[in-house]
Amino acid sequence: MSRLNSVRAILRAGAALAALAAAPAFAQDHDANAAAFAQAAEEATQAVAEETGEITVTARRREESLIDVPISMSVVSGDALVRTGATDITALQDKTPNLTLQIARGSNSTLIAFSRGVGQQDPLWGFEPGVALYLDDVYVARPQGAVLDIFDVERVEVLRGPQGTLYGRNTIGGAVKYVTKRLGHDFEAKARVSYGSYNQIDLIGQVTVPVGDILSIGGAVAQYWRDGYGENLTTGVDQYNKNVLAARLSAELTPSDNIFVRVSGDRILDTSLPRHGTRLLPNGTDPIYAPTDSVYDTRAGIGDDNRVETKGLSATGEIGLTDTLTFKTITAWREGHTDTLIDFDNTERPTLDVPAQYDDRQFTQELQLLYEGDRAQGVVGLYYLNGRASGAFDTVVGLLNTTTLTSGTVLTKSYAAFGDLSFDLTEQFKVSVGARYTKDDKTGTVFRRNYTGIRSPVFGNATAVPGLIRTDYTNSRSFEKFTPRVSVSYQPSADLNFYASYGQGFKSGGFDMRGDAVFTPTTVDGYEPETIDSYELGMKGAFLDRTLFVNLAGFYSNYKDQQVTIQVPALPSGIASFVDNAGKADIYGLELEMRAVPSRHFTASAALGYTHADYKEFLTFIAGGTTPVDVADQRAFQNTPEWTANVSATWSEDLAGGTIAFTPSVSLRSDVQMFEIATPALDQDGYALVDAALNWTSGSGRYRIGIAGRNLTDTRYRVGGYNFPGAFTGNSIIGYYGPPRTVTGTLEVRF
Template sequence: MNRHVKCALLAGAAWGVLAGASAAQDAEAAAQAANADQSTATVEDIVVTARRRDEQLKDVPVAVSALSAERLEQTGAVDITALQQQTPNATVQVARGSNSTLISFIRGVGQQDPLWGFEPGVGLYIDDVYVARPQGAVLDVFDISRIEVLRGPQGTLYGRNTIGGAIKYVTKRLDRDPNLTARAEFGSYDEHNFLLSGSLPVGDTFAIGAAVASYNHDGYGENLFTGEDQYDKDVMAYRASAEWTPSDDLFFRLAWDRVEDDSAPRHGHREVISTDGLWTPPASEYDTYAGITGEQKVVTEGVSLTGEYRVNDWLTLKSITAYRSGDTQTIIDFDETPNPTLDIPAIYSDDQFTQEFQALFTGDRWSGVAGLFYLDGTSSGAFDTIAGNLGLSIAAAGSVDTQSFSAFADFSYDLTDRLHLSLGGRYTKDDKDASVLRLFYLGATRTPFTGGVDRPVFAVRTDYTASDTFEKFTPRASLSYDFSDQITGYASVSQGFKSGGWDMRGDAALVPQTVNGYQPETVTAYELGLKGSAFDRRLSFASAVFYSDYQDQQITTQQVATPPAVGIASVVDNVGASTIYGFELEGSAFLTDDITANFSVGYLKNEFDEFITLVTGTPVDISDTREPQNSPEWSAYYGMTWRGDIMGGELRVTPSLSYRSDYHLFDIPDPILDQDGYVLADASVIWTAPSERWEIGLFGRNLTDVRYRVGAYSFPGATYNNSISAFYGPPTTYSARLTVKF
């Protein structure tokens, strides 16, 4: 408790210093800050759309990290997982056993399991289009304007499945002048990335644009049994858009994107000796002995049409129509040996249609947005659990159809020149239909569901259809006060919910209650924030303290049958409730005329209040033996950039450090898989030519070659040959990049 009090006092002291900073501005320092590039822009300069309307970051009563394209490129960010290093209290990683499936947690709330039918806890948006499924969502950083990370439940403006927060990937609007950018990057492990993007005006009101990117590198390790690469990358990404502005009041944008991931299967590293004593952990954390073979491919594609009409000075109407689809074929070897002890071939497929209407209002003392949202989506799949020691293959297949409708509104009113009130709410109704099938087949080979030999079903374990409706009203309220023209404080309360559903792996013979499904979970968050600039705008900052009440938590646990029964299945129940609290501070500082710094620090305390499980039919609270996953107590980032004139051009040197304290990969603490705290050291050197038409960059990542786990599978015991495996973040890499603008 003393440590908690000290943390609170430290945060309070920092707030006191910042809130009491002089509001007077030095003209030279202000000009320097205003003219700085977006990698160190102040909160007065940064415009975000966190509340679905353009606002200065300082005025938004939400904890938002806004990382511009310039800042991400300056630090050598390749894909969206770079957010984890620079955003406090966030986990943004590639899912275990995957190359392009996204796993996100914000303030300890998210979803580890990307199986179809499960809902994420952090919403992902591409230009305000909701991306329902995480497959193919490890977006590469190119042709963007910025990425916004909204922390805390966003149930009012973003709705269902944003109980942890939301990530907004905002692409660039097309230039009105012809332009073309070409980029090539080469580095460690035969890395070779290429990007070509540009836009072309056609007349005074129409423009077209396109981008194509290729990302490739060899594996960080090797499959010592098959000879395939481990942790390689083979991705093609495409974008095209057309924009029409027939008048100053009317705008249309048609956009298309596609990602193709042909990377080799990514298996884990066996962490312990097998039960039979034949397989030991490979020397390199990136190597494996996995024996399963098969196709590995992910394709995602989307198209959207956005229209905006400014009716008058106080009303703008907006429509966002979108369709997205994705297909995945993957193989995962849980036991990491050539034997089919626990092999998983899987197929995923999903599609979604969304329609959103918004009305944006602006008055003399008020502003706001109201709208309607509709989603019609289907998520389906099939996978085998090839259990060689049991002589069985277990087929799981099913689908979930979702129709979601919501109505929302959020309005702000200036009570005085300095005091502002914001009220909002959203009603959401999800209608879901599910089918779940689970079958036993004799023989440790693929079943007919994944391309195996057709043969009789040995046992039907699960076969049901179900329907249910999940609805919720999620409110939000905030009160903000301008202490000065530079500093704003706010207090808010918000709520979010994640929809209920059914476990697509459920074994009704082993766990009969699986047919009942599980109910929604909710988070109610209370937050105090302080944002602005101080010390003559040489310091720009955003800070928050928060307290969250997490109820009806959906937890996935594995059930292994005990003899004489056989089988393995998951159980998803509303078993948990948690109390989560902490603080965050991030910002930029102009240390000298030539040196700037970006920093962040997050403190997170996440504790189970209850964790109810069934033992011999009696509910038992085992929360004292459980720990929330992906919730490091401390996270921090510090990067400095030195700028200087070299050979007539500008040289920027940016070393940086990021830190995550120890964390658990599963709710059950495991000394084999729990990750100790670690520090990642990166550095970049970028020189821009005097003409600003070409640029050379050198990048080093994880310079001290730290080995850190980002995911794991745990199936201990003799039945599954003590299958405990882990997946690791990238090792040390170096690259050189050339960018030419025409």
């Protein structure tokens, strides 16, 4: 189906849905409609000038004022992201101190996340993120398909530092919570259409329909198209294009004041063309290996097939047992499949090509008991995860006519018991104590084999000649950890909170799916967990009659046994991989966020982050040696700029029966290394991004017209890369880049 026909089909379907959904609304009386528009107008006004009241968050699994929570965290509303032209959650890294959120190298929808120097760049099955992603209260275990677009979202909460007590074993660096809005019992609908640079077309529709007094049904659908920023000079197709269809459907049942049930499902299909990157260095004088004129162009010849599908279903139930006790259950299932291609040499030749596929599924069950008393609050609970992550890929070294097939599976069962309780010792002093016990049972199966020929039978070459089996094992291990957390708060007033906290984080060990038992026989034993001890001092306050809000935090972390993936060329098998538990590191820094609201016509905000991350010990094996060597003085943290900053402001005025608002912003990031070993050709120097948005909202709040420009100075900056130098790998040093300058116009209508 052509894009034009697809647009027509979606518009017809959307019109039919809107007409069907609007029927109950027309049956409502005039006062109800007026109240709905008044509410929309109020929301629009708040979008222009941030409300000076409380910001409510759920960082501790219960609703609290942001000022009361003794955790360094940022909160960004979905409306604020949409108004500035952000299309997915990676835009949060420009607004949030000490955060890196990027699309993974060679991918369109795989998420790479780091916070305060802690994360995981390698999205291979079996490896787990260090910054956890939550879709509402559901943990998303795999990074594939996790670059969530900004639709049907109320707010995003970014929790910094280990959150192991309430959010589990893989929140050693923090957590990102994508929070959708409850449907409620009022009819609501809105549609958003955007057109922008590179033929960007966004079509988004949302609707909530009450059915009687106790049931509401809601849905949202989004289709994103965009031509590429560059071109594949070998095949003629686009590079860095977008073709994503996303949908979410939910139903909420409220049979009584103390019972709430929500069932929701979501599906994301990404058929964007593969991102192959661009060569940064030539390979001798052969022109086929020369870098392209544009950093968005490529000469990759591996192919143009790419498909990522993720879907999930969850059920949440809340029962008020008493005035102070609530029982909550969260049951969820998620599944994903990825077919992708990575051309490491970026030429029409199969010098270093990797076709790959990934499959994952997870089932989770969480039970919570929440207590809200006059002087004590808290939650205790149980958690269970049953997951399976598997995949396969070929490493094709065309100059040697060899291929290495790698395939495997990791089965995980995780059990946890947790609790977090807060006590008001006096009106000013509060203490919070939490802990979590986690036990992970993992079974890893890894198979690697050499073939003569281009690609293995698994990826279509039935004539490939099988050779040496390099790895073939199944092994099981269990990992368990007790992770405590404690904090003390002093609140001299309702608008000021000083706090100190200690927390411990834990990321489970596992098995290296690339592990080569010929080069590293110990790979069959797996790798150990990593842990972090984090200390934090902070202040949150509202000043000058709540026209100035300041959040300040300083932190120190002791990081042990960090899991670092090392990949090196290893002939004739192509690439050898091993996972080091790197040893010890100290990380310290600060975070400052400020928001000023001196009048309804002007707001300003600023954020500053500083991270100093230093290896004290980094043990690894050198040149096939059997004794680990400390190379701490030769290693640095990857994806961790020392400085991050953002400044923005909004001027608004009444105009033509509505409000017009202008919002410029500047974000800065200092130098960053892509890997632990410095690679001058690949590492990114510091850079600044300039954005601006202009929005007009009608007085009723029904209409919004906006135009947003991002990266207005057209800065070129790398967000990822690969480093495989050498003759037989084509001296493959390739980079992936963030978007160029784009301008997008938007029309939004509320019904």
